[in-house]
Amino acid sequence: MARTQIEWTQETWNPTKGCTKISAGCKYCYAEVFARRLQAMGHKDYIDGFKFRILPHRLEYPLTVKKPTIFFVNSMSDLFHEECPWEFIDRVFEIINRTPHHVYQILTKRAEIMKDYFLERGNSVPANVWLGVTVESKAYKKRIDLLRQINARIRFLSCEPLLSDLGIINLDGIHWVIVGGESGPQARPMKKEWVLNIKKQCEEQGVKFFFKQWGTWGEDGVKRSKKANGTLLDGKHYAQIPL
Numbered sequence: 532m533a534r535t536q537i538e539w540t541q542e543t544w545n546p547t548k549g550c551t552k553i554s555a556g557c558k559y560c561y562a563e564v565f566a567r568r569l570q571a572m573g574h575k576d577y578i579d580g581f582k583f584r585i586l587p588h589r590l591e592y593p594l595t596v597k598k599p600t601i602f603f604v605n606s607m608s609d610l611f612h613e614e615c616p617w618e619f620i621d622r623v624f625e626i627i628n629r630t631p632h633h634v635y636q637i638l639t640k641r642a643e644i645m646k647d648y649f650l651e652r653g654n655s656v657p658a659n660v661w662l663g664v665t666v667e668s669k670a671y672k673k674r675i676d677l678l679r680q681i682n683a684r685i686r687f688l689s690c691e692p693l694l695s696d697l698g699i700i701n702l703d704g705i706h707w708v709i710v711g712g713e714s715g716p717q718a719r720p721m722k723k724e725w726v727l728n729i730k731k732q733c734e735e736q737g738v739k740f741f742f743k744q745w746g747t748w749g750e751d752g753v754k755r756s757k758k759a760n761g762t763l764l765d766g767k768h769y770a771q772i773p774l
Contacts, residue, residue, distance in 0.1 A: 538762070539709055539741050539772065540603035540636055546590050546623050547608040547615055548576055549583035554640055556667035556692055559717050562607045583614045590622055593630045601634045611641040617648060627657050638663040638689055642677035654682045661685035661707075661773075668695040679704045685773050691743060692718070696725045702736040706773045712746030714757045720748035726764060739771035 535543045549566065552558070562581070569577035576586055593602060604610055610620060627635050635657075639645050642664045649656060656662060662683040664674040667690065678686050685706045690697065692713030702708070710729055712721035726742065733740040745760035762768060 535603065535606065537603060537606065538743055538770070541601040542596075542603070543606040544589070544592060544602045544635075545586065545605050545607045547583065547585050547605055547610060547612065547619075549579075549581045549607070550609050550612060551583065554665075554667065554671055555694055556640070556665055556671075559713065559715055559719075561714070564715075566607060583608065583612050585615060585619050587619075587622075590626055593626055593633055596630075596633070599632045599634075601636065604635050604637045609639050609641055610637055611639045611644040611648065613641070613644070617651075620648060624657065627660060631657075631659050634659050634661065636661045636663065636687075638665060638687075640665045640671075640674070642674040646677045646680050649681045656681060656683040658684050661687055663687035663689055663707075663709075665689045665691070666697065667692055669697050670695075672697065672700065675701065675705065687773075690729060692746065693721045693725055693729075694719055696722070696728055698728075700729065700732050702732060702738045705736075705738055707739040707741065707771070708733050709741045709743055711743035712748055712760075714744070714746040716747075718747035718754075720752065720754075721746065722752075723750055723764075730764070730769065739773045740769050741771055742769040 566577050566581040570580045662681055664678045666672055666674055666688050686704060687707035688705060689709045691709060691711035693710055708729060710726050713719050730740050742764045744762050746757055748754055749760040
């Protein structure tokens with residue numbers, strides 16, 4: 532495991548790897564591209580590329596980190612993938628419970644499975660766990676309602692890559708929203724008005740707002756490098772975190 536360039540976390544922890552595409556945001560998955568690169572480099576955990584697999588040998592890594600750290604769980608996978616045994620998820624949460632000095636951010640597109648998992652286990656989420664769902668377009672706003680049914684201290688949305696205007700959003704019970712555009716040669720553009728609509732509703736409903744990046748398409752609608760487009764929205768950084 533290592534420090535990460537993901538702006539809203541500190542470190543990644545991947546007790547599983549690989550995934551399968553289930554919605555529009557998956558089309559140009561960054562993790563799939565990275566997994567193929569690791570496969571080409573001969574990395575033992577990625578010998579089968581982006582195929583989903585549990586990695587039990589990675590489970591105890593957070594126990595070795597003594598400094599309080601914010602971990603993004605499964606930047607290269609989805610903990611609630613259909614092929615992930617719930618018994619293995621239990622083992623992940625055993626480690627989480629043994630490390631209360633860390634914070635764990637768990638993000639999924641499989642909100643129904645996540646909801647069922649926690650409801651079957653008494654709807655008890657450790658206090659150091661933040662649960663999130665991806666909402667890349669208005670077609671997936673139902674994930675927000677599923678997330679709301681889980682008794683987590685922090686619930687968050689990742690609107691990345693943001694592919695459409697979300698319209699009116701009910702943010703009741705939501706504490707944090709991350710917004711970002713898509714990167715890469717085939718990236719789909721994100722319009723400024725979509726971002727401002729989310730920002731406005733976060734401000735009105737008292738929700739923390741984090742603008743991650745423009746990606747390949749800039750605030751002005753011009754395609755250029757991700758670095759050149761930057762992370763400013765109307766000339767300002769918005770990097771609120773619910774700490």
